[in-house]
Amino acid sequence: MKIHNFNAGPSVLPKIVIKKSAKSVIDFNGTGISLLEISHRSLDFMKIIERTTSLVKQIMNLNDDYTVLFLQGGATLQFTMVPYNLMNKRAAYLDTGIWANNAIKEAKNFGEVKVLFSGKKNNYVYIPENYQIPSKVDYFHCTSNNTIVGTQMKLFPETSIPIVCDMSSDIFSRKLNFHKFSLIYASAQKNVSSSGMTIVIIKKEILDKIKKNIPSYLNYRIHIKNDGILNTPNVFSIYTSMLTLEWIERKGGLSILEEENEYKAQLLYNEIDKNNLFENRIDKNNRSNMNVSFFLKNDNLEKKFNKMWKRENVVGLDGHRLLGGYRASIYNALPIESVLFLIEIMKEFERKFT
Structure with missing residues (x-):
């Protein structure tokens, strides 16, 4: 039975990654023991973490000025770790969605937060381009893709201020000049791996600017010192991240993935725009290629539409509990066949109820 998985996270992974990781749980590389049983200090795991680190830097075209950490606590813990490690007095933030707003709340525990823009009053339907980053801030924080509402930053500022970016829901989905960023973090369960791990990519020189006592687990320097x-x-x-990065x-x-992701997203947005029963509320210049949100124009049709797509083995299409409506998360591993299948359901629904 074919399942079309539009979950926002944990989400769809490449089939080959599922198969290899599942096999490793039974017998890892012919060792006779499960991947779940190997020591994290073993040579086998050292090879995994070294390979995964190398792939991250290779795919993002990063040099040895950067270090890669695989931490726990999700992106949510990074909302605290970033200001703890990088804020001396003040930082600048963009409030472009729920998660960006949560990051701002945590940062306020460590100093002054200058919110350069907030889209909260307008339900976060667009991301500005004309904002000024103050010269006297320790860093500028942004969220590249907003999973809940379905917006995505298409441009990043040119600035001498260190840029910190939460890329949780669109990392490895497009080609960027990653050297622009001093710190990137991303929870893995949306586009890279299973849940429970966060990728943190740090330009090492940024850590030399702040001198204060930080608890060991929250201190990037301590993690780096301990490899x-x-x-x-x-x-x-x-391990699953390594397999996904190899895929x-x-x-x-990233150039190939970017082309595929743009194509999938444009197909779906085109259908939403021309379908008489659906609408997308995001500014067209800021529409996400990862999370496509849409709504029924007539709420009375909700039960009928839900019954239709669920009957066709489509999962994960419900919108976020704070927003309602629908959300199709079309990450790297989602095949175009699933997008086309959803489009056919929407067309059929229009034929029946228009």
């Missing part, structure tokens, strides 16, 4: 293994990491999620490498890298 990213301060405590027992999420071995399974790191990206075989596909031809």
